Amino acid sequence: MRHARSAGAIALAVTLTAAAGTSADGGVWQSHDAIRALVRDHLANQSGGGPAADLEVEVPTLDPRLRLPACPEPLRALPGEGQRLGAVSVAVRCPGAAPWTLYVQAKVAAFATVLVATRPLPRGARLADSDLEPVRMNIAALPQGYVTNADTVAGKVLRQALAAGQPVRPGQLAEPNLVARGQQVTLRAARAGFEVSMAGTALANGRRGDRIQVRNATSGRIVEGEVMAAGMVDVAN
Numbered sequence: 001m002r003h004a005r006s007a008g009a010i011a012l013a014v015t016l017t018a019a020a021g022t023s024a025d026g027g028v029w030q031s032h033d034a035i036r037a038l039v040r041d042h043l044a045n046q047s048g049g050g051p052a053a054d055l056e057v058e059v060p061t062l063d064p065r066l067r068l069p070a071c072p073e074p075l076r077a078l079p080g081e082g083q084r085l086g087a088v089s090v091a092v093r094c095p096g097a098a099p100w101t102l103y104v105q106a107k108v109a110a111f112a113t114v115l116v117a118t119r120p121l122p123r124g125a126r127l128a129d130s131d132l133e134p135v136r137m138n139i140a141a142l143p144q145g146y147v148t149n150a151d152t153v154a155g156k157v158l159r160q161a162l163a164a165g166q167p168v169r170p171g172q173l174a175e176p177n178l179v180a181r182g183q184q185v186t187l188r189a190a191r192a193g194f195e196v197s198m199a200g201t202a203l204a205n206g207r208r209g210d211r212i213q214v215r216n217a218t219s220g221r222i223v224e225g226e227v228m229a230a231g232m233v234d235v236a237n
Contacts, residue, residue: 030068030094032061034075039090039104042077046084056109072096085110085140109138114146115153117162125158126176127168137167145169178230179206187214187225189235200233 036059043057071094078091085108092102115132125131129150139146147153147168156173179185179202187200199217206212206227214233215222225233 028070030070030075032064032066035062035092035102035104038075038077038092039106042090043084043088043106043108046079054111056111058107058109059104060106062104068094068100068102069098071100084108109140111136112139112146112148113137114139114142114148115150115168116165117168119164121158121162123158123161127153127156127158127173129154132168135165135167142167142169145171147173175207177205178208179204179212179227179233181205183231184217185214185231185233187216187223187233187235188228202233206233 039059040057043059044055073094073096076093076095078093088106088108090104090106092104094100113134114137116135116137118131118133121127121131132150132153134148137146147170153168153173155176157176159172159174162168162172181202181204183202185200185202187198189196189198200214200223201217203213203215203222208227208229210227211224212227212233213222213224214235223235225235228234
């Protein structure tokens, strides 16, 4: 008859070199609490989340049917690979004469204060302080990133819409256009010892540092320059 797994039982992969029913010293079994404490401490020290994150580690109760010989040496938690937040697996190793390895599933949450939208924000919206508010969230559930510093967001524009309460992700932010296509701009050409300014018409949108084409209003010549400020384009030649 198939035995049902108890609710909350941990997925196990156990390698034993001792008999399953009797421990090496006559019936002393490894403490489940000691195993769970080791896993909890290991994850608390190893998991990521950043210096501002408040970690919470949950190690479910082990299956009460599990019987492992008491380890004569200190248990070891082996370094894990892959993600350190969310659902994780930790290998607990007994390095004694009758070694065994137990893989314990756990959950790691990391809470931090992140910025979320105070209201629905459309694509292309230029963000202001009133558009965002700080909320404590589990960043383990935000694999695409998040923003904590309002100074890094102010004045940026959204690449896609945000719903109210939705966290802002770095990949959703873009620098605003300082020059718009068809806008009258100032062309600035620096020469040794002097500087010349002239009017022109932008032929493309441009953010700071973008190179765009501009038509000189006087000569009609199309030149290329770098957007330096709002309505200002530097021409190399």
